[in-house]
Amino acid sequence: MKDPLIGLCGYLLQRAAASALAGLNARLAPLGLRHAGVAMLMLIAARPGITQSQAGRILDIQRANMVPFVARLEGLGVIRRRQVDGRSQALELTGRGRLLLARARRVVAAHEAQLLGRVPWKLRPMVLPVLMALWQDEPQAAVAQASGR
Amino acid sequence: MKDPLIGLCGYLLQRAAASALAGLNARLAPLGLRHAGVAMLMLIAARPGITQSQAGRILDIQRANMVPFVARLEGLGVIRRRQVDGRSQALELTGRGRLLLARARRVVAAHEAQLLGRVPWKLRPMVLPVLMALWQDEPQAAVAQASGR
DNA sequence: TATTGTTATACTCTATAACTATA
DNA sequence: TATAGTTATAGAGTATAACAATA
Numbered sequence: 130m131k132d133p134l135i136g137l138c139g140y141l142l143q144r145a146a147a148s149a150l151a152g153l154n155a156r157l158a159p160l161g162l163r164h165a166g167v168a169m170l171m172l173i174a175a176r177p178g179i180t181q182s183q184a185g186r187i188l189d190i191q192r193a194n195m196v197p198f199v200a201r202l203e204g205l206g207v208i209r210r211r212q213v214d215g216r217s218q219a220l221e222l223t224g225r226g227r228l229l230l231a232r233a234r235r236v237v238a239a240h241e242a243q244l245l246g247r248v249p250w251k252l253r254p255m256v257l258p259v260l261m262a263l264w265q266d267e268p269q270a271a272v273a274q275a276s277g278r
Numbered sequence: 279m280k281d282p283l284i285g286l287c288g289y290l291l292q293r294a295a296a297s298a299l300a301g302l303n304a305r306l307a308p309l310g311l312r313h314a315g316v317a318m319l320m321l322i323a324a325r326p327g328i329t330q331s332q333a334g335r336i337l338d339i340q341r342a343n344m345v346p347f348v349a350r351l352e353g354l355g356v357i358r359r360r361q362v363d364g365r366s367q368a369l370e371l372t373g374r375g376r377l378l379l380a381r382a383r384r385v386v387a388a389h390e391a392q393l394l395g396r397v398p399w400k401l402r403p404m405v406l407p408v409l410m411a412l413w414q415d416e417p418q419a420a421v422a423q424a425s426g427r
Numbered sequence: 428t429a430t431t432g433t434t435a436t437a438c439t440c441t442a443t444a445a446c447t448a449t450a
Numbered sequence: 451t452a453t454a455g456t457t458a459t460a461g462a463g464t465a466t467a468a469c470a471a472t473a
Contacts, residue, residue: 133320139299195455341430347463
């Protein structure tokens with residue numbers, strides 16, 4: 130039973146992403162993390178002291194949704210919040226966070242290798258350029274206007 | 279503020295898919311449909327009389343989750359269910375469904391054009407091959423085993 | 428016995444509005 | 451006035467377990 134929708138690059142993009150995400154989350158399950166948590170840990174490691182809002186803007190997570198997300202990571206004991214001024218919370222990794230991130234990085238590396246391993250050798254150098262081109266957040270205004278809102 | 283995670287193809291894949299999906303759903307909103315509904319209509323149009331379970335297997339939607347999904351589309355009056363044997367439900371488009379699908383196809387075509395339009399001319403022929411290579415559902419057993427379950 | 432559809436349930440993710448307290 | 455964090459809430463999407471009816 131063949132899928133008549135392959136041929137639509139938006140559809141392929143979604144299915145490929147969902148499949149890869151499921152695979153990654155299965156690999157991360159033993160660590161008690163999911164993909165979003167690992168992305169957050171990686172971001173904080175790259176920019177220690179980043180605030181909740183800044184992290185949310187980079188990862189495209191809204192302020193309101195950052196609250197339970199950050200709380201969960203804090204509850205796992207992998208990150209810590211520090212008040213930088215009256216309103217901003219700086220995020221930092223704890224020792225346990227650094228340890229868990231090191232393990233997660235190995236899982237992510239294995240996942241990346243598996244993903245790229247599926248791509249024929251000659252196409253492999255095109256993977257990142259193609260994905261970066263397909264990403265490119267259009268200003269929401271343009272979308273909203275195009276859709277008539 | 280640059281994103282330190284670009285460079286991970288799994289991350290790019292997810293962000294690109296999320297961004298494209300949001301754009302498509304914004305375009306589809308005036309029709310009262312979302313991406314999943316359009317995928318379903320397209321599938322039924324390509325295989326009239328397909329059963330709920332078969333459709334779920336192709337679109338990777340579980341049996342239990344098909345129930346409210348199909349019910350919503352039926353409630354919109356775009357599909358109809360027909361009993362083929364004691365247990366299977368064949369799905370078909372209604373007239374209204376065919377009409378709405380025709381409009382949705384134009385929206386999808388515009389969305390596809392926009393997606394591909396972001397990709398430099400020389401990379402464009404690689405988009406579908408790259409995405410098809412990155413998809414390739416690994417047997418779940420392999421994932422489960424790799425993750426130690 | 429395996430499959431189809433179903434119910435119930437729960438968890439994650441996402442989206443919006445409104446509030447506060449700070450800058 | 452704009453921003454950071456928060457609360458509350460609602461809607462998707464997804465996952466599992468269990469059950470009845472049927473093949």
